[in-house]
């Protein structure tokens with residue numbers, strides 16, 4: 001008998017409903033957990049996602065995609081299979097997918113974090129029999145500090161730079177990380193600028209009523225005050241723009257900054273450990289709270305240590321290859337090297 005959810009060459013598949021979750025090859029029907037490029041790909045005939053993801057997905061994939069939006073905790077049925085989306089706390093609109101058929105419940109977490117970023121709806125643990133979970137940071141060394149401490153460090157670094165007439169550049173993912181940073185910057189230190197592609201995403205979010213603090217769009221034709229902070233995406237490192245911004249101090253904000261090798265690469269001057277994923281303890285907590293005994297780990301990060309921990313604690317665990325890249329792509333773009341080289 002086939003499983004309720006299967007792992008195919010196109011992605012996570014529900015054969016009874018004939019629907020895929022975050023497929024990486026074009027399919028007829030796709031449920032999308034969130035609007036990051038490794039989970040939401042172009043070319044599917046129809047999309048379904050949380051209502052808050054719909055404007056973002058249209059912005060990313062095209063205004064004319066066929067897409068349906070649903071609320072959290074709102075069940076819908078496909079061929080007798082019950083589906084519902086539940087908050088994943090990763091970015092705005094991010095959802096876990098709950099799938100129920102004949103009393104059996106599976107949950108796909110997608111990317112998730114337990115920390116409340118005040119922008120996305122906070123993560124809710126969902127009871128299930130089988131859990132398919134992200135495990136990007138599945139090593140005990142990944143242990144996030146309270147976000148208030150990280151933001152204080154970032155603001156202190158910015159203040160110190162501004163006192164030394166040094167421009168500050170912070171690199172982070174265009175959707176999620178930068179808005180989270182924006183909410184916590186101490187604006188009395190100096191002006192904040194955002195790269196054009198970040199401000200475009202900010203506009204999509206503001207249009208749907210999300211409170212995103214205003215920032216100046218970066219315009220290199222205008223001189224920047226030396227106490228400014230510029231928010232930019234990883235690819236800026238390799239663009240001529242970075243020379244135009246120099247002299248400046250460049251910081252990256254990512255979970256991978258826990259690794260000394262990542263912090264010490266020449267492309268950046270400073271690393272702040274700030275992740276939109278769960279750390280080691282949060283991964284364990286989230287698995288325990290589901291009550292599931294069968295766990296599938298989808299990760300391109302450090303899943304093997306987490307897999308061992310689960311096995312030793314009596315779980316039936318399987319690691320699954322996927323095309324999800326999580327924060328890895330972000331940081332590899334910034335540093336110019338693979339995280340496995342640290």
Ligand SMILES: [Zn+2]
Pocket residue numbers: 034036039090111326
């Ligand atoms: Zn993501």
